[in-house]
Amino acid sequence: MPLRRGDILFLHANIGFFGRAEGVTGSHQLCEMFFDALMDRVGNVGTIVVPTFTYSHPRNQVFNPKTTSSEMGIFAEWIRLHPDAKRSTDPNYSVAAIGQEAELLTNEVPENSFGRNCFFERFLSANGTVLNLNLDAGSTFLHFLERENNALYRFDKSFDGFNYSETNQIMKSKSTIYVRYIHEATLPNFENFHNLAKREKKLHCASLGRGAMNLISANNCQAVINSHYSKDPWMLTRASGNKMLQNIFLNDKKKLIDDEEKNA
Secondary structure, X not given: OOOOOOOEEEEEEOHHHHOOOOOXXXXXXXXXXXXXXXXXXXXXXXXXEEEOOOOOOOOOOOEOOOOOOOOOOHXXXXXXXXXXXXXXXXXXXXXXXXXXXXXXXXXXXXXXXOOOOOHHHHHHHOOOEEEEEOOOOOOOHHHHHHHHOOOOOEEEEEEEEEEEOOOOOEEEEEEEEEXXXXXXXXXXXXXXXXXXXXXXXXXXXXXXXXXXXXXXXXXXXXXHHHHHOOOOOOOOEOOOOOHHHHHHHHHHHHHHHHHHHHHO
């Protein structure tokens, strides 16, 4: 894989699917092996970032950035617990990072998880690299690009909740996330994006064990979206190429909006 010294890597990972590694006896050792291999490639000037999402506010759960576990797999949780990791305080879309740019990518998060100065915007500005292990080229970063393109099937929704402060006090907080209207047409589907990126030689793929690694820069993600989104604004959903499903959603959209306003 064309990883370089100094890269900022954002990983969605399912490392267990690779299969057994010689000499590795448990999940902790497996995570350590992958971490060491990646840090060896990006060096001490590189950075590894993982999603430690919790969706705490929509679930009416108190978020503590120091102790609230993520739901993003064993590797993300291993990074979160690493003594060198820094974690953002976003109660829904927090990330944990280790490396030279960890502080830059995690500090002073905005109220809107996908808005100005959010992690995803900083990641794009730094031309970070998405590295997916045993997943296609799609990532949460693509939802940020959907918002940049004013996706007709998503909208900002705010939630009130509670966070623990640095002094371990529970404080009221507000968080805004970019959600989809609940409808069959809006279900995410990144296969189309993966195939386009591969065809345009912007995606690097490699096999490992019984699994696969997919790598694409943030700038190339944006380039693929910008090239195709105007022609197919459904390209990241199940409704891509399905005019009937698109029309059903458009007919249902007013009711979906009304329902959201009633429940606000």
